[in-house]
Amino acid sequence: MDKIPLAIVGCGGMGHRHLYGLAELNDSGLSPFELVAACDPVRANAESLADDAEERLGKRPAVVERMEQLEPLGIVAVDITTTPRHHHTVAVEAVERGWHAMIEKPVGLTVRASNRIREAAERTGKIVSVAENYRRDPMNRLGKALLDAGAIGSPRLMIHNTMGGSDLMLITVWRHQKNQSGVLLDVGVHFTDIIEYYLGPATTVYAQTRLHEQIRRNIAAEPGGSSPRNPSVVYERWQKQMPAEFEATADDASYATLLFESGAVCQYIEDHAGRGQGVFTRQIHGSEGSLELPQDRSGQLLTLHKDGEAICDESLLDLVPDFHLEPIIAALFGGDRLWGYDFPFPVTDRKLIAAEYGELGLAIENGGTIEVDAAQGARSVALSYAMLESSVAGRALSMDEVLSEEVDAYQHEIDEEIGLV
Ligand SMILES: NC(=O)c1ccc[n+]([C@@H]2O[C@H](COP(=O)([O-])OP(=O)(O)OC[C@H]3O[C@@H](n4cnc5c(N)ncnc54)[C@H](O)[C@@H]3O)[C@@H](O)[C@H]2O)c1
Incomplete structure (x- = not known):
């Protein structure tokens, strides 16, 4: 069968990481895609991605700076990894040109931008998939299977607490700018997605x-400096060009209570300015026990607490006899009933991105389902903004509002x- 012609639009850090994911899928023999173009108004970034593609895929894609230059290339799908500010213009243009799209999270910069993408997907009938990687982590698949199998009874309370970061830049300057994303959206949207994945719709x-932290520091710009926030080791060349100190304009901490249609409650702390003890806690407490979930993409074990016992070994699988990872995730991670895995972060990172591409390919070729569509992506953006809007409004807000x-x-x-x- 002919390969699906694909372009990566946005060739910065995540664009490169997506390429590594595509190469991982290709190496596993499961890729239905041919990368035909790398698109970025910063030509050097597109050239860099094309160079990497040549090395990893054996063929150099065309380098272009604008979307219309993709038209003659017979594109069927685009993978949008631009900064969030451009997601809605690029995505709406893409589906209107007749291309399917995978879009990095957050699907849009605001709720309105996200809704415009959802409406364009509905209007054109094109596939829009949100590249949400956390929920595809085999440990979150196992956690969800345990929840669905009633291993802890009915969920009553989720505790999702993360703290750390002090005054350091999180990867890039734009992540601290309100008009370009803000950390509570950039990171928070992963968490709001995973919370609805586990607990269902928030109300x-x-x-x-x-x-x-109104002033943030970029250690990479200091002489001989190297940032500790450099996932998959692709960002340093850009971090060195960024200012050593800059003003942050987006809120960096959220302390919240979330309610769900099911009656469950989530106690939520996302604090990117923590200067003391680092915190990552994700627990779900139910009517018969509790689940302690590991940090996403860590491969660490989850623990079930029940009847005075703590189970964190293979016997967890006895509680979920029907649990099987999707074939693509199973092939990439090396087993369809995993209860742990052990890869360096960049390898896990690219396997999860490969799984996103695999799902998109099946949807294009066989009408397979898209797990995180534009509507679900818009919900996660709305849940992140609901916290910021609630703080401004000084009252509890409904998700509908x-x-x-x-x-x-x-x-x-x-x-x-x-x-x-
Ligand atoms: N899922 C994850 O784990 C994860 C991790 C990192 C980033 N992301 C997401 O990926 C996206 C990109 O983040 P990043 O870290 O790569 O940012 P980045 O700043 O490193 O790269 C963004 C790139 O987009 C390009 N760009 C801007 N406007 C464009 C346009 N109109 N057309 C084409 N290219 C354009 C920029 O020139 C730059 O090369 C964001 O939405 C971010 O939230 C997701």
Whole structure:
């Protein structure tokens, strides 16, 4: 069968990581794609991705700076890994040109931008998949299977607490700018996705958010400096060009209570300014026990606490006799009933991205389902913004108020800037 012609649009850090994911899928013999173009207005970034592609895929894709230059190349799908500010313009243009799209999270920069992408997907009938990697981690698949099998009874409370970061730059400057994303969206949207993955639809949010660290430091720009925030070791060349110190404009901490249709509650802390003890806690407490979930992409074990016992070994699988990873994830991770895995971070990173590509390929070729579509992607963006909007409003907000764009005081100036109001 002919390969699906694909372009990667956005050739920065994640664009390169997506290429590594595509190469991983290719190496496993499961890739239905041919990478025909690398697109980025910063030509050097597209050239760099094309060089890497030649090395890893054996063929150099065309290098282009604008989407219309993709037209003569017979593109069927684009993989959008631009900064979030450009997701909606690129994605809407792509589906209107008749191309399917995978879009990195957050699907859009604001709820309004995300809704525009969802509407364009519905209008054109094109596939839009959100590249949400955390939920595809085999450990989250196992955690969800245990929950669905009733291993802890009915979920009552989820505790999701993360703290750390001090005044250091998180990967890039734009992650600290309100009009370009902000950390509570950039990182938070992974967490809001995983929380709805486990607990189902959220209904109500109350939060206090803060901007604790108004000046952020970029250690990579210091002489001989190297940033500790450099996932998959691809960002340093850009980090060295960024300012050593800059003003942050987006809130960097959220302390929230989330309610769910099921009646469950989530106690949520996402604090990127923590200067003391680092925290990662994700637990789900149910009517018969609790689950302690490991950090995403770590391969560490999850623990089931029940009847005074703690189970964190292979016997967890006895509780989920029907648990099987999807064939692509099983092939990439080396087993379809995994209870742990052990790869260096860059390898895990590219396997999860390979799984996203695999799902997209099956959807294009055989009408397979898309797990995180534009509607679910928009929900995760809305749940992240619901916390920021609740803090501005000084009251609890319903998800409906935020998802429908009725409440947008925090986002309004961003939407104005990107021409959506
Ligand atoms: N899932 C994950 O684990 C994960 C990790 C990192 C980043 N991301 C997401 O990936 C996306 C990209 O992040 P990044 O870290 O690669 O950022 P980055 O700043 O390293 O790269 C962004 C690239 O997009 C390019 N770009 C900007 N506008 C464009 C346009 N209109 N057309 C084509 N290219 C354009 C820039 O020139 C740059 O090369 C973001 O949405 C981010 O949230 C996801």
